[in-house]
Amino acid sequence: MYKADLNQLDLILESVWNEILSQSKLVQAIFKGDICKALFVMYMLETYHYTKHNTKNQALVGVRNLTLPHRYTSYCFKHAREEIGHEDMALRDIANLDFVLPEIKNLKPLPATEVLIAYLYWISFQGNPIQRLGYSYWAESCYHYINPIIQKLSSVLKLKEDQLSFFIAHSSIDEKHFKEVADMILSFCYSEQDFQDITRVMETSLRLTGQMLDNVYHEYQKVLQGKSNLYPFLSKQSIPA
Amino acid sequence: MYKADLNQLDLILESVWNEILSQSKLVQAIFKGDICKALFVMYMLETYHYTKHNTKNQALVGVRNLTLPHRYTSYCFKHAREEIGHEDMALRDIANLDFVLPEIKNLKPLPATEVLIAYLYWISFQGNPIQRLGYSYWAESCYHYINPIIQKLSSVLKLKEDQLSFFIAHSSIDEKHFKEVADMILSFCYSEQDFQDITRVMETSLRLTGQMLDNVYHEYQKVLQGKSNLYPFLSKQSIPA
Amino acid sequence: MYKADLNQLDLILESVWNEILSQSKLVQAIFKGDICKALFVMYMLETYHYTKHNTKNQALVGVRNLTLPHRYTSYCFKHAREEIGHEDMALRDIANLDFVLPEIKNLKPLPATEVLIAYLYWISFQGNPIQRLGYSYWAESCYHYINPIIQKLSSVLKLKEDQLSFFIAHSSIDEKHFKEVADMILSFCYSEQDFQDITRVMETSLRLTGQMLDNVYHEYQKVLQGKSNLYPFLSKQSIPA
Amino acid sequence: MYKADLNQLDLILESVWNEILSQSKLVQAIFKGDICKALFVMYMLETYHYTKHNTKNQALVGVRNLTLPHRYTSYCFKHAREEIGHEDMALRDIANLDFVLPEIKNLKPLPATEVLIAYLYWISFQGNPIQRLGYSYWAESCYHYINPIIQKLSSVLKLKEDQLSFFIAHSSIDEKHFKEVADMILSFCYSEQDFQDITRVMETSLRLTGQMLDNVYHEYQKVLQGKSNLYPFLSKQSIPA
Numbered sequence: 001m002y003k004a005d006l007n008q009l010d011l012i013l014e015s016v017w018n019e020i021l022s023q024s025k026l027v028q029a030i031f032k033g034d035i036c037k038a039l040f041v042m043y044m045l046e047t048y049h050y051t052k053h054n055t056k057n058q059a060l061v062g063v064r065n066l067t068l069p070h071r072y073t074s075y076c077f078k079h080a081r082e083e084i085g086h087e088d089m090a091l092r093d094i095a096n097l098d099f100v101l102p103e104i105k106n107l108k109p110l111p112a113t114e115v116l117i118a119y120l121y122w123i124s125f126q127g128n129p130i131q132r133l134g135y136s137y138w139a140e141s142c143y144h145y146i147n148p149i150i151q152k153l154s155s156v157l158k159l160k161e162d163q164l165s166f167f168i169a170h171s172s173i174d175e176k177h178f179k180e181v182a183d184m185i186l187s188f189c190y191s192e193q194d195f196q197d198i199t200r201v202m203e204t205s206l207r208l209t210g211q212m213l214d215n216v217y218h219e220y221q222k223v224l225q226g227k228s229n230l231y232p233f234l235s236k237q238s239i240p241a
Numbered sequence: 242m243y244k245a246d247l248n249q250l251d252l253i254l255e256s257v258w259n260e261i262l263s264q265s266k267l268v269q270a271i272f273k274g275d276i277c278k279a280l281f282v283m284y285m286l287e288t289y290h291y292t293k294h295n296t297k298n299q300a301l302v303g304v305r306n307l308t309l310p311h312r313y314t315s316y317c318f319k320h321a322r323e324e325i326g327h328e329d330m331a332l333r334d335i336a337n338l339d340f341v342l343p344e345i346k347n348l349k350p351l352p353a354t355e356v357l358i359a360y361l362y363w364i365s366f367q368g369n370p371i372q373r374l375g376y377s378y379w380a381e382s383c384y385h386y387i388n389p390i391i392q393k394l395s396s397v398l399k400l401k402e403d404q405l406s407f408f409i410a411h412s413s414i415d416e417k418h419f420k421e422v423a424d425m426i427l428s429f430c431y432s433e434q435d436f437q438d439i440t441r442v443m444e445t446s447l448r449l450t451g452q453m454l455d456n457v458y459h460e461y462q463k464v465l466q467g468k469s470n471l472y473p474f475l476s477k478q479s480i481p482a
Numbered sequence: 483m484y485k486a487d488l489n490q491l492d493l494i495l496e497s498v499w500n501e502i503l504s505q506s507k508l509v510q511a512i513f514k515g516d517i518c519k520a521l522f523v524m525y526m527l528e529t530y531h532y533t534k535h536n537t538k539n540q541a542l543v544g545v546r547n548l549t550l551p552h553r554y555t556s557y558c559f560k561h562a563r564e565e566i567g568h569e570d571m572a573l574r575d576i577a578n579l580d581f582v583l584p585e586i587k588n589l590k591p592l593p594a595t596e597v598l599i600a601y602l603y604w605i606s607f608q609g610n611p612i613q614r615l616g617y618s619y620w621a622e623s624c625y626h627y628i629n630p631i632i633q634k635l636s637s638v639l640k641l642k643e644d645q646l647s648f649f650i651a652h653s654s655i656d657e658k659h660f661k662e663v664a665d666m667i668l669s670f671c672y673s674e675q676d677f678q679d680i681t682r683v684m685e686t687s688l689r690l691t692g693q694m695l696d697n698v699y700h701e702y703q704k705v706l707q708g709k710s711n712l713y714p715f716l717s718k719q720s721i722p723a
Numbered sequence: 724m725y726k727a728d729l730n731q732l733d734l735i736l737e738s739v740w741n742e743i744l745s746q747s748k749l750v751q752a753i754f755k756g757d758i759c760k761a762l763f764v765m766y767m768l769e770t771y772h773y774t775k776h777n778t779k780n781q782a783l784v785g786v787r788n789l790t791l792p793h794r795y796t797s798y799c800f801k802h803a804r805e806e807i808g809h810e811d812m813a814l815r816d817i818a819n820l821d822f823v824l825p826e827i828k829n830l831k832p833l834p835a836t837e838v839l840i841a842y843l844y845w846i847s848f849q850g851n852p853i854q855r856l857g858y859s860y861w862a863e864s865c866y867h868y869i870n871p872i873i874q875k876l877s878s879v880l881k882l883k884e885d886q887l888s889f890f891i892a893h894s895s896i897d898e899k900h901f902k903e904v905a906d907m908i909l910s911f912c913y914s915e916q917d918f919q920d921i922t923r924v925m926e927t928s929l930r931l932t933g934q935m936l937d938n939v940y941h942e943y944q945k946v947l948q949g950k951s952n953l954y955p956f957l958s959k960q961s962i963p964a
Binding site (some may be wrong): 066 | 296297300301303304305314315318319322325
Binding site (some may be wrong): 111114115117118119121122123200203204207208 | 923926
């Protein structure tokens with residue numbers, strides 16, 4: 001009987017994360033302390049945008065297919081439920097930083113964020129019905145990689161707990177979620193093809209998230225240069241001269 | 242503030258049920274005792290078919306719309322989860338009657354059942370996102386109307402508990418579900434238009450279920466006359482001469 | 483090689499049509515001359531509603547499947563294009579009868595019409611990709627059966643050409659369409675199962691259309707009795723005392 | 724009345740193209756003549772993959788929305804029809820290079836190609852219904868930018884006409900298409916927001932195509948190093964030592 005090798009997933013994950021973290025100008029800027037609250041707000045906005053869709057595309061996996069094992073369908077809806085409203089935490093963190101956002105429906109995601117969203121619906125709607133587990137596998141275990149970044153960010157910007165609730169809440173919830181994801185992969189990854197499909201989605205969705213970071217940083221440079229018109233609500237004083 | 246009048250729903254429901262029950266030849270045959278196990282199997286097969294889709298179309302309501310209240314989205318996925326696998330009970334009841342079905346994927350629903358399924362996806366996929374509550378409102382409270390029928394059926398056919406598990410299980414689960422449905426209607430039916438949309442789906446889906454009963458009875462007549470080729474697995478001895 | 487037997491389709495069609503026409507109270511009322519313009523308007527409104535969706539559900543067949551023969555995909559989009567805007571003819575016929583409709587988006591189809599619409603999306607979205615040809619097969623050839631009804635209707639109500647444009651236009655367009663539909667069935671109906679799927683959709687969609695006629699007549703009775711609130715725009719004088 | 728400024732689209736397009744072409748290692752390799760037929764085959768395979776979906780996502784725009792202007796719906800289905808089967812040209816060009824592909828259903832697109840496909844469905848399925856015109860705007864006019872590349876490729880690899888049919892056919896068809904696209908934008912781009920939505924899709928889909936080129940080149944390097952297992956059908960002799 002086929003048994004998915006989670007260690008192999010972990011190794012691939014490590015190499016993709018290292019590639020992203022070492023090349024990300026956003027991450028480098030954070031470690032240099034070369035950041036300001038406006039950048040954090042910009043990042044949290046993108047987090048808001050893609051997080052809002054996670055409930056939907058997760059449940060979509062359970063909707064589209066009449067032949068899924070009941071336990072996997074049940075996981076899809078349970079996990080979807082547990083993600084409901086998480087996007088609101090991102091908005092609250094922004095509000096607690098005393099930024100006043102315009103009506104959120106008027107804020108569009110950056111292109112790279114929209115591409116990530118598009119991809120997550122695509123792999124949820126068609127293809128191997130268990131492939132979305134590849135996304136959850138890295139997303140629910142990302143704190144291993146991003147905690148140092150958030151800590152640095154937090155100390156440089158002197159963020160309080162109620163300005164970091166999204167990350168704090170997730171780092172505890174996600175531990176439980178990650179175990180469920182691993183359990184689902186071990187239970188329903190029946191073949192080498194299944195494993196490849198999960199791996200592919202894991203890698204691709206993580207890389208697209210890396211591109212989202214790049215897009216945030218690129219737009220941030222434009223903000224600093226006064227060339228972006230996307231964030232009229234970022235007051236002058238929130239941006240270093 | 243608008244408050245949905247559940248009594249009005251109940252009154253409409255009563256009148257539609259009475260119309261259906263009084264006109265249904267299937268129901269009349271049951272009360273006359275003019276039935277056999279083959280008819281029960283035929284009915285349980287249709288039950289299997291539409292029940293299998295209920296999880297999917299219920300969850301679909303929560304997937305399609307980014308602007309639903311979180312509590313309603315949560316209800317959709319919770320309710321969807323609780324319906325998972327109920328169709329299997331219908332098959333088990335048939336198996337416990339010692340009927341050997343062909344591979345289930347080769348069994349198609351009767352036309353009226355397929356129309357019911359089509360309608361439930363349609364009202365779940367588009368239109369007022371709370372309108373599907375109209376379907377749940379009658380479906381989760383139907384035992385008030387159908388218990389006498391099931392009891393008669395059960396006594397005529399001498400059915401055992403493990404041949405009636407679908408109905409027994411549902412009559413207890415559904416009480417809890419019904420309270421949740423009523424709570425959702427009271428919470429999220431904000432206007433007369435909402436109320437009309439719920440009412441419309443309640444009436445239409447109940448009438449389509451009535452037509453499903455008619456279709457079963459019509460096909461049963463064909464079976465009795467040796468003119469149906471849909472049920473090769475109904476042995477001669479299960480059908481009265 | 484399998485060859486679809488169109489004669490068999492025609493025979494089934496004849497028997498379903500005869501059943502519908504002989505039982506339809508609407509048709510009987512027309513032949514008795516026991517009708518008024520309000521009834522015609524009510525019928526044309528339902529025609530408007532389901533016709534509006536025909537372009538969409540026809541094209542949907544070509545969208546959903548990557549493995550269709552190119553010629554069939556091409557047919558789907560060609561046919562979809564040729565149906566664009568036909569619903570407007572129904573509205574214009576009503577306007578030319580000097581009825582002033584409210585904003586059309588505020589007019590909902592009757593329940594039976596909505597069920598027909600739901601079914602046509604369902605069979606277009608899933609199942610055998612050629613099954614929708616069963617709907618087109620009867621719809622594009624219906625004038626054989628309904629011409630006498632329209633002629634009677636027209637003479638009783640003294641309708642002019644520009645009040646009957648929907649029917650006049652279709653009876654000529656549809657001849658060409660019907661040939662294409664027959665050609666598609668002969669080309670792509672590869673097996674007995676395909677033939678059954680087409681037959682099933684033909685029968686079911688025709689019966690649902692019959693139920694739409696019943697629903698119109700039922701609602702018309704309510705209008706006559708002053709019990710319908712769906713048509714505030716039907717002036718008193720358009721309805722016989 | 725708002726009038727879309729096509730010149731502005733052209734200017735943005737020029738700057739994105741220049742950015743892509745100047746940074747693309749694939750394009751640089753072609754101009755250096757540092758390529759082989761295997762690379763061309765790899766590129767044509769990705770072309771096959773995303774082209775296959777263009778018919779579907781184009782028609783999807785016309786399906787999803789009941790309130791589109793008829794002329795725009797008509798354009799969607801006409802354009803979708805004209806794209807049917809174009810993916811076959813890509814496969815034929817490969818076959819004419821004497822490469823024997825495995826069954827095509829066993830060939831998956833590279834990740835960057837799948838992301839492009841996902842994005843095109845996403846922007847076709849939701850959002851501004853005219854935004855997909857931004858994709859067509861660059862895709863139907865790309866020959867201005869890519870002809871020099873194809874000519875160089877063709878001369879280095881000594882490609883014959885029947886090995887370049889995809890590009891030859893498109894460079895003539897697309898001129899007509901481009902005029903239609905421009906006409907649609909001028910006709911249905913009613914506001915600055917519409918223009919921004921079109922621009923956004925134009926830029927994003929072009930950049931994703933650029934990333935597809937990068938992905939092909941990256942995988943090609945792996946092929947040269949014997950590290951890719953995606954193309955077992957690329958014979959040793961087709962790859963330079």
